[in-house]
Amino acid sequence: MTTASNERMKEVSPAIEYAPAPESRAIVSIRERYQLFINGSFVEPQEGKYFSTINPATEEPLSEVALATEIDVDLAVMAARRAFDEVWSRMPGRERAKYIFRIARIIQERARELAVLESLDNGKPIRESRDVDVPLAAAYFFYYAGWADKLEYVGPGPVPRPIGVAGQVIPWNFPLLMAAWKLAPALAAGNTCVLKPAETTPLSALLLADIIQQAELPPGVVNIVTGAGETGAALVAHPGVGKVAFTGSTEVGKRIQRTLAGSGRRLTLELGGKAANIVFDDAPINQAVEGIVNGIYFNQGHVCCAGSRLLVQESIAEEIVERLRRRMASLRLGDPLDKNTDIGAINSAGQLEKIHRLSKTGEAEGAVAWSSGCMLPERGYWFPPTVFTKVEPAHTIAREEIFGPVLSVMTFRTPAEAVQRANNTVYGLSAGVWTEKGSRILWMAERLRAGVVWANTYNRFDPASPFGGFKESGFGREGGRHGLESYLDR
């Protein structure tokens, strides 16, 4: 580290060192083993195989989880079909709504339990699971419960009908929240579901299964099958699944699209991103710096819509980077269960390796890395918040999704150039615009090819607001009225 940055570190080192403030893990009891949730009860997988899930912050195993094979997936889909035919599709919307409301309320009641479990299994700081993931998951259920008896106002036609069984495959970055995004609209629309959580983060979905039992949802309406890629592939390929919803990598999304091509089965994909967070010289500068930090370091950068490319107007680039570094130096990395932790653990060894590899590529191609030099715990998977300067649009780290706490800074000269650079990516999920000029926000939003454009904020989610991508970021929308359309036939 240079002397100047040493000086800066000294200047920002806090006067009061916070004592550890860990959230108690005692609130949640983790079972030794989790079976599959099929037809309303937990059942042994047919082949009797299990895999373990670990705490990425310590590498300690948390539990064993059933590995669902094709046979299990088939049983789950059949259970879902039966529940669809006999109960759920016949039930009036106002009755379905009661169940969905009940799930939302139990999520709120058991919020602490869910938050602790999510942080243990995923590595995200408790501050985020407690204040973002869990409240938003409840909010999505509440929101869609309200739609269940108003489907004729959704739009696709005067008498919209549910599709049938929805096969839903979700990622590891927001395990509970993504389950909520998938289940809530599907259930409100009258579909039944088979949900496949990610193999590194299955536990919160299994706790949700417990909540679903507690809510007395009719058996088979929601089924949860755990496993890795093969389980997911079996689910999306199952002919009994009328609608597939996938959130995850672009690579897997393309494979799913090939599988479903010509089958007439419905598909929505929510895939990767390489979003531009665009800062103009008239931006509210302190809040913009917060927004940059929130854009890329929220959830360790494991966010498909992360603002991983910072496009800053050349005239203020140096000032922004300097302020950003000062702010990054105050980020607290460590125990995800500590209430004062800002940056938690990387979710898996594989993901950590990928972040390391892409960062090395960045340096090899001539970009300059800076990180605050915060201490990393000895055990577990950790990567310090990092910012790359001297990044050129042609560099790998400016084009590939890193899915980690790594920011690439580039500059632009004019609004037109900002749009051009922001759109110059295979992705198109989200973008951020920071300026005090309202007209410029609208001008930019009109031209940015991204499903979500945030103005003077970043990474804000609301159940009423549709979310989804352009180009290789996928198609279809989740959230809002639009999120229901993909679960309804006219």
Next chain:
Amino acid sequence: MTGPKPLGEVGEAAIAKHTSRASAIPSGADQLLRPRADSSLPGFLRSLPGVDQVGLEARAAALATRSIKAGAKILALETAISMVDLTTLEGDDTPGKVRALCAKAKAPDPADPGVGPVAAVCIYPDLVSLAKAELANSPVLVAAVATAFPSGRSPLSVKLADVEAAVEAGADEVDMVIDRAALLAGDYARVLLEVREVKKACGGAHLKVILETGELATYDNINRASWIAMLGGADFIKTSTGKVAPASTLPVALLMMEAVREYHGETGRPVGVKVAGGIRTAKDAIRYLVLVNETLPGQWMSKSLFRFGASSLLNDLLVQRYKQIHGVYGGPDDYSLE
């Protein structure tokens, strides 16, 4: 009305540094652009980056979730006690009331020698000489509100006389109010002039400039008022008189701390922050200290650069400190009310 005065060295330097992007312009052209420093004040204030309300409030709310435990909590509580400006600003403040206040300020918890005195007592000017006598041989300072506190609606000459009287009576610190009407009317030069004149009248006394943020309404106004006060020579900028709601809030305090940080970065002069009004619980106080901790360099975590203007806060700090050390709460009458 007195004409606007030059900004002075500190102000010039801040403006020059702030507009350093224009520094490549040859000095001749610079002269053309800015013939007089004074006329650049409104332009300078308008050139400050905007403040986004949603973002500022979100950041303050996020910092309010910090959980301060164990040793850090005791340290925070004791630091907060040392930063209190124990205040009484009522029409019925009698010499007896002020004597009681001074005794409390010197030894907030006479049963526990571990509790040091507070930073200052804050009173009306006519009570300064009495308080000085009461506090002789103690480190507790006497702060007097002046300049037609709290509204500030008197001629400048009266305000200056008010300040001079307080200083003559021995006030160590003067808490002035800015002319909010002038600020809202866009007469920034007037606000600056008054701060500067009061600073001069203070002589050696420290000047705290009260912005009365509840009357300024927007964060941009509060930011501008902070800069005017600092350019005018304020040793502290202070949120509120305590007579107007809303008084101090976390976002307002965060914004003022950011302004202080910018000003320090550009001039090298550290300016203190005083939050006042409505801060009644130890929990509130700790939240303000978290803002200091994560916004400003370490030197601000001291009574020389951060203060709480409060009265009932002090007892809650004592109660919570006792609880933290001994594990149980004391009774309501374990501490004197003043």
